[in-house]
Structures are given as C-alpha cells and as structure tokens.
Amino acid sequence: MTFDEIAEFILTGPEPPESALRMAALLLIDTLGVAAGAEGLEVGRIARSHARRFMAAGDAGDGAAMLFDGRHASIPGAAFALASQIDYLDAHDGYNPTKGHIGCAVVPALFAFAGARPDLGGRAALAALAMSYEVAARAAVALHGTVSEYHSSGAWNALGVAALGARLEGLSPGQLREALGIAEYHGPRSQMMRDIATPTMLHDGSGMGALVGAMAVLLARDGFTGAPAITVEAPEVADYWADLGRDWSIERNYIKPYPICRWAHGALNAVETLMREHGVRAEEIERLKLRCFAQAAALYRGLPETTSQAQYSLPFAVAVALVHGRIGPEHVIGAGLRDPRVAAMHARIGVMEEPRHSERFPAGRWSDAVAVLKDGRRVASGDCDAKGGPEAPMTEDEIEAKFHAMARGALGADRRRAIWAMRARLLQPDARFDELAALVTPAPG
Secondary structure, three states: OOHHHHHHHHHHOOOOOHHHHHHHHHHHHHHHHHHHHOOOOHHHHHHHHHHHHHOOOOOHHHEEEOOOOOOEEEHHHHHHHHHHHHHHOOOOOEEHHHOEOOHHHHHHHHHHHHOOOOOOEHHHHHHHHHHHHHHHHHHHHHHHHHOOOOEOOHHHHHHHHHHHHHHHHOOOHHHHHHHHHHHHHHOOOOEHHHHHHOOOOOOOOHHHHHHHHHHHHHHHHOOOOOOOOHHHHOHHHHHHHOOOOOOOHHHHOEOOOOOOOHHHHHHHHHHHHHHHHHOOOHHHEEEEEEEEOHHHHOOOOOOOOOHHHHHOOHHHHHHHHHHHOOOOHHHOOHHHHHOHHHHHHHOOEEEEEOHHHHOOOOOOOOEEEEEEEOOOOEEEOOOEOOOOOOOOOOOHHHHHHHHHHHHOOOOOHHHHHHHHHHHHHOOOOOOEHHHHHHHHOOOOO
C-alpha cells in the first residue's frame, strides 16, 4: 500500500463497517469509565495541574477542556493529562499483537481536537476514532517487528493520535506525512520492562505519546517538517499495512475486567476457576502456585506500597481477588494497599514461568494455578487465557457493570447512565459528539 493510499484512508476514508463503529463506541465509553475512575488518583491530579500551569493555550481557540475537571489547557496538554490519568488506572482496552494499549491515548486526543469542532457528528467522531485504532495497531506491530527492544505504547500510539488529529484538523496529505514523521521521531520509545521491574507513574508512556502525537499535528499544520515515519513507509513494513481498510482490527481489541496489567489476567481467571469450580476460599489455601508466561512472571513480586506497584503485581492482584472476590479501583489505592488479609494471602503465593505459556504470548495471556489446601487437598485450574478479548469476550452486561464500578466514585448514577446511553446514541445519524462531551467536561459532582 502506498503512502498516498494510507493518507486517503486516514484523511478521507469511507465510513467503517457498522460493526467497527459499534466497537469504537463501546471502547470509547469503556475508556471514559476508566477515566472517571482515575479522576481522583494522584497521577491525574498532577497531570491536570501540570497541563493547566505549563501547557496552557495562548488563545482560547487553541485550548481544550480537561475531562471530569472543567479547566482548560492546550490541545496537547489536555490530551497528555487525560491519557496519563487513564494510563495509570490500568483498566483500559488493548490489542494483543501490539502488546499494549490504543484507546488510552486516542480517546483523549479525540476530545482535545473535537473541542474546536462543535459540528462534529457522532458517527464522524466514531469513524475518526476507529481509523486511529487501525493506524496505531499497525504502527505498533511494525515497530515490534523491526526492532529488538520492547517499547511502551507511547512509542506507537503517538502515530494514532497524529492520524486522528490530522483528520479532524483537515491536514493535507503532505502535512499528514510530516505529522506522522514528527510523531514517530519524538514518540517515547521507552523501555517498557524498566517500568515493569520498578513500577512508577511513567507506566506505559501513553501520556507522552498523546502529547507528542497532538503536538505533531499542530507543528505540521504550521509548516514544521519531520522525517518520514519508518513504521509507516519503510519497505520492510509494507505487509503490516497491506490490509488497511479491509481488516478492522479494532473489532479484536480486548476490554479489561480488572484495573490490573493484563499480563496478570490469565492467572486471575485461573484463580476464579478454582473459586468457581472447586469452591476454594482464601482462608483454605496453604500455598498457591501460579505458572505464567515469562513477561507475567516478571511482574512485581513484592507487597506493593504504591498504586503503580499494585497494578503491576501479579501475586497482589490474585490475593485481592481471593480475599474480596473482585478487584476495583478501591483495592489498588489508599487503604486497599494495606489490607492485612490481602498481605497474608500474598505471602502464600508463588509465581514461576511455564514455557508452554510463554510460547503462546503475545497471541494469548495464558496461566494456570495449583492450590494446596490446608486439609491436604490439591486442586488445579487447568490452562486459562485472559478474559475480555474475542477469544473469551465479556458480555455487554459485564462491560456495563464494569463501567459503573469504575466511575461510581466520581460520577452520580444519573450521569453514569447518561454516558453509558451515549454508546448507542452516537451511532444515530443526527447525533453530535458534543452531546457526549457535555457529559464529561463539567467538574464531577
């Protein structure tokens, strides 16, 4: 596929199939639930204040409202703040082949750029969002396929943000080429395993990816040039782009049931199997062995002291699930990190790599669990994959329940129901995107 064909898809491509638009609407609302759930977290507060103070817009027309806050920043600043906020509550969507996440960057960019487009239709917004998922996914797979190091999502979701912004800003094909080049060149090629080993607020780099992608659009619009994006234009990545516009990968994105790194979700499903099929309870377990793929086994082993550590800790997540029967935002912040019952269960959990599970990554996130009970019984889960993707999808009722569980601390019931209803409303021909924006931009109350 030539660059001209890619540019046509990005800037003026035909409306995606209805199934892709429906998925875009579902991922959009699910991401907003995560954003609301993360509104009170320290990272969100720092990022929003930083954007307000140091990334303010010089002119009102260059600004954008920060969601669930109401204050304004520049377009890149608003995208950075919300992407950082979402990225920190690790419950947002992802796509297995990318080894990372798209929505946490492109959804904030959609709201940031759409602020200057009050006439933007709901279906047009969803089409732009679906397009950005396709661009980001292919840029990700191209990057993973051509370099040896595992980079954070910010490295490639910057290109999805640039594509989305270019479409909404009406850039020319030439300007788009510069924007993609700028976004790729400055995208944060962060070494992801460093933050896995020592979890921090840096997380998956998506805040910086959103910032760079949005800046790239505005710089290119003003005449700034960038080297052609290798992950888009290099001959060796052509195969990754050959099916653009024919295969809508957005329909294969997963939705997370828990605010925990998805590498731990196979183990969580294995433990759920023990509880459901064998009636296992936390207080009955003498010791629990979790066998996982290599990347999951490398997750933080200690008892977490911070939200960052908690969301990258497989044994902590499993301990929470066993003790509480669920994992919500309240379990990875504040007092949830100091639960003595969780700490006691954590001490009885061991984690090890299992080669057969490693061979299945990244296509799957497989694990299994073996529990030795205090009465001497030994029970096993069998092999379990992570739930939420096309291989084991969540039901719509489960996704709606997750949305309310995530957003309950920040939003009242009426507002939550109104936002959830926009999932269907945006697909109607007469819907405008600012109907949804009005529900998420006022200060929470």
